[in-house]
Amino acid sequence: MxxxxxxxxxxxxxxxxxxxxxxxxxxxxxxxxxxxxxxxxxxxxxxxxxxxxxxxxxxxxxxxxxxxxxxxxxxxxxxxxxxxxxxxxxxxxxxxxxxxxxxxxxxxxxxxxxxxxxxxxxxxxxxxxxxxxxxxxxxxxxxxxxxxxxxxxxxxxxxxxxxxxxxxxxxxxxxxxxxxxxxxxxxxxxxxxxxxxxTPEDRLAAAEARAADLAVRNRLARELHDSVGHALSAVTLQASAARRVLDSDPEFVREALAAIEETTRRTVGELDAVLGVLRDGDAPGTAPAPTLAADLDGLLRRTRAGGLRVTATVGIDPEALPPVLAREAYRIVQEGLSNALKHAGERVTVRLRIEVADGHLEITVENPVADTPECRPGGGHGLRGIADRARLLGGTAQAGAARGMWRLYVRLPVKGPA
Incomplete structure (x- = not known):
């Protein structure tokens, strides 16, 4: 009832x-x-x-x-x-x-x-x-x-x-x-x-809108992870190294503090640039994103300031690369060095090779590791971000440990989909 x-x-x-x-x-x-x-x-x-x-x-x-x-x-x-x-x-x-x-x-x-x-x-x-x-x-x-x-x-x-x-x-x-x-x-x-x-057309339009929104979210996640994540890893290593030699090597401590200051200042600028691009697109007045030609030297200098020995071999003219490729290649190198900072330990040698072969840009980052690094809970975003960047550019990315060495190898077409 x-x-x-x-x-x-x-x-x-x-x-x-x-x-x-x-x-x-x-x-x-x-x-x-x-x-x-x-x-x-x-x-x-x-x-x-x-x-x-x-x-x-x-x-x-x-x-x-x-x-x-x-x-x-x-x-x-x-x-x-x-x-x-x-x-x-x-x-x-x-x-x-x-x-x-x-x-x-x-x-x-x-x-x-x-x-x-x-x-x-x-x-x-x-x-x-x-x-x-x-x-x-x-x-x-x-x-x-x-x-x-x-x-x-x-x-x-x-x-x-x-x-x-x-x-x-x-x-x-x-x-x-x-x-x-x-x-x-x-x-x-x-x-x-x-x-x-x-209707089917409505569902297709909704799916395209969701895909566009997801692409924006993924881009934001990649950019923030690669810029802010690298900066935090570098600052952590630099601060740790400075603390250990605080009494015995004041000159190194000053260099480390200067590197921390430069890293944080630059990261704030990169964060503003990332948010500006995501909000306004590549509009005039937006701060330019870092590229391989303009920012590779600074990246290597800040990484070395933390005590990491980086041997870099650059067999190309970075200024000859297309802008999109130069920007994404910088992020890939940055994430590779960030992984070395987190997993390789202090004062190890990282070999970086950037060269062009068969119409492809090849990026290799190698560093010794005692054991295969395990992803922390919620981690692994960096390698996924590198794989996403390589796929969007029409290239491939491989990463893994063998014989005590961790090797990241990325191959990108110089003239490919942007």
Missing amino acids: STYLRFLFGRRARRRWLHLIIGGALAMPYVFVGQLVVGPATDSRYVFNDLPLQLLSFAVGLPLASVTSVLFPLTRPLEAGAVWWLCGIDRDRLARGPARTRAAKGRTAAWFTLHLGLGGIISGMSLAVPPFAGFLAALPLLVWLGGDELVELPDALDHTWVLALAPVAGVATLLALAACAAVAGTFLARWAPALLGP
Whole structure:
């Protein structure tokens, strides 16, 4: 019994009933237009007082509503919002944008006609049935108070048992109205995803938007990891080395502190550049991203200041590289040195080779390790970032330990996809 009452008068049922009444309100202008057509066609001056002519005007107005929904693409998002809010349909099952294709417009027109049609019927019943049900419920009292002078019943209904059943009939009429509204609301809710749901084109557009958003997130993660992560690793190693020789080698401590200052200042600038590019694109005035030609020497100097011996062999002119390749190659070298700082320990030799062979830029970073480095929980983002950069440039990346050496090898086409 409680389930049946919730179906008729529960919160969801009341919201769907309101949704139907809104549909009836939206149908009224089209009914008025239908009256302008039906009145002259039937030579009637009082269409509003004639129920059959009113129904005919309603039938004439519904096709006009269908045409309106086709002419105004925003009908679909407006209707989808009302369905989500009042009918309890999951937002992901409904389209978010205007109807653009012919199929989407056709389904929107079908939904709008269905909403206004059922809404007009339920709205009319909601206006007419409650007063009639109230009259039936009060009929015995009215007859008892005023008799035939107040209420004149037909002879066929002028019986005591009819008066006794009148309140029951009034309550049954209200329940029937609630049942009609609940069934109509459930019917609309069931058809809403089919008629207002996203088309294949909508799903493709949403997937492209999600892919673009994911690409921006991945780019932000790579840039922040490579710039800030490298800086933190370098600063940590430099501070650790300075602490160990604080009393015995003051000159090294001064160099380490100077390197820490330079590293942090530069990292703040790189962070501003990264956020500026992500926010404004490559707009004029945005700080340039570091490149192999302009910033490799500084990167090696700051790395060596932490006590790491770096042997670099650069067999190319970095300025001859395309800008995108020079920028991404710098980030790859930076991450390779950052891994060496974190895993190789202090005062080991890192061999860096940058050369061009067979039309490809080859970057190799090698450092000795006692054991294969294990990724900390949540770690490993640097190697994934290098692999992503190499893949986007049409190249390959390999990393692994063998015979006590950790080797990172990246091969990028000099003329490839940017």
